[in-house]
Amino acid sequence: MSNREFVDLRSxxxxxxxxxxxxxxxxxxxxxxxxxxxxxxxxLEALAAERMGKEAAVLVPSGTMANLVSLMxxxxxGDLVILESEAHMYWYEVGGISAVAGLxxxxxxxxxxxLNPADVETVIRPKNVHFPxxxxxxxxxxxxxxxxxxxxxxxxxxxxEVAGSHGLRFYMDGARIFNAAVSLGVDVKEFTKHVDNLxxxxxxxxxxxxxxxxxxxxxxxxxxxxxxxxxxxxMRQAGIIAAAGIVALETMxxxxxxxxxxxxxxxxxxxxxxxxxxxxxxxxTDMVILDILGLGVEDAMFTSALKAKGVLAGAIGKGKVRFxxxxxxxxxxxxxxxxxxxxxxxxxxSR
Ligand SMILES: Cc1ncc(COP(=O)(O)O)c(C=O)c1O
Numbered sequence: 168m169s170n171r172e173f174v175d176l177r178s179x180x181x182x183x184x185x186x187x188x189x190x191x192x193x194x195x196x197x198x199x200x201x202x203x204x205x206x207x208x209x210x211l212e213a214l215a216a217e218r219m220g221k222e223a224a225v226l227v228p229s230g231t232m233a234n235l236v237s238l239m240x241x242x243x244x245g246d247l248v249i250l251e252s253e254a255h256m257y258w259y260e261v262g263g264i265s266a267v268a269g270l271x272x273x274x275x276x277x278x279x280x281x282l283n284p285a286d287v288e289t290v291i292r293p294k295n296v297h298f299p300x301x302x303x304x305x306x307x308x309x310x311x312x313x314x315x316x317x318x319x320x321x322x323x324x325x326x327x328e329v330a331g332s333h334g335l336r337f338y339m340d341g342a343r344i345f346n347a348a349v350s351l352g353v354d355v356k357e358f359t360k361h362v363d364n365l366x367x368x369x370x371x372x373x374x375x376x377x378x379x380x381x382x383x384x385x386x387x388x389x390x391x392x393x394x395x396x397x398x399x400x401x402m403r404q405a406g407i408i409a410a411a412g413i414v415a416l417e418t419m420x421x422x423x424x425x426x427x428x429x430x431x432x433x434x435x436x437x438x439x440x441x442x443x444x445x446x447x448x449x450x451x452t453d454m455v456i457l458d459i460l461g462l463g464v465e466d467a468m469f470t471s472a473l474k475a476k477g478v479l480a481g482a483i484g485k486g487k488v489r490f491x492x493x494x495x496x497x498x499x500x501x502x503x504x505x506x507x508x509x510x511x512x513x514x515x516x517s518r
Pocket of ligand 1 (some may be wrong): 229
């Protein structure tokens with residue numbers, strides 16, 4: 168079976184470009200972006216900066232490179248970076264924060280993904296010959312491993328105040344920042360105005376095939392452009408990526424609300440199934456995380472049983488299985504997934 172025949176709820180990264188994106192790619196005006204001469208890239212970068220209320224933006228191939236470039240552009244080697252202990256940068260980016268950027272990540276636990284400002288204050292130590300220089304506080308919004316939870320503008324303001332009062336920069340991995348904005352029904356600038364700089368992804372719920380943007384002040388973006396080049400991320404006729412990105416920013420943001428409704432429907436259905444654990448308070452955007460520890464099986468066994476019923480989900484460890492809704496997943500697919508989950512739970516419970 169190809170993935171097209173499954174209800175694929177592993178991630179919103181599996182979304183395919185829309186017809187309008189493919190058309191825009193076909194007709195994009197192109198140039199050499201390393202020379203700054205790709206008009207479509209320039210247009211996307213200007214649009215991204217404007218949407219985020221910042222001075223400038225630079226297009227990079229992936230969210231992982233966006234985070235790495237941003238870390239490198241906000242710090243110097245040997246600095247200390249405070250981040251949430253379940254952060255994508257800490258878990259899933261191959262240790263690039265240390266291996267490439269040369270930084271010491273300092274993980275801080277939180278309940279729902281938003282760092283507690285008092286905890287941030289505690290880990291910022293005074294200058295001392297023994298300590299690395301603290302340089303940066305990072306947040307992730309929405310927070311992936313916490314289940315797509317939103318770090319609110321108010322929480323960002325409070326964390327940012329602590330960072331700023333100690334002279335630290337404040338960065339947001341906003342891979343899914345539009346999900347956060349749509350969830351609270353506010354303009355994305357309500358979030359971005361509290362951070363010095365951020366990245367967001369085009370290739371998740373916004374359905375683009377590839378691309379992320381690093382956004383901030385002109386100085387920061389100039390450094391980011393150079394660090395992108397160091398990492399080999401300078402692209403030539405990148406307008407073929409940017410063309411889809413422009414369509415995404417103009418047409419794909421509001422529909423994220425449908426994904427959130429579908430995730431809620433799935434979560435409420437799962438909450439009625441005996442044997443599953445689910446924290447409905449965490450279901451704020453497009454993700455649903457089930458706790459299957461009560462079934463006494465490995466997550467991989469659960470996801471294989473689901474796959475046999477035509478549903479793909481992600482095993483994320485410690486008895487947790489993740490489902491993500493996105494464009495292409497309609498209510499009928501969510502109902503199919505719910506039925507499959509119910510059957511799998513019943514089969515595994517009666518073993
Ligand atoms: C919060 C977060 N940040 C960064 C990334 C990395 O993005 P990419 O897969 O484009 O490298 C992801 C990917 O899922 C993510 O969820």
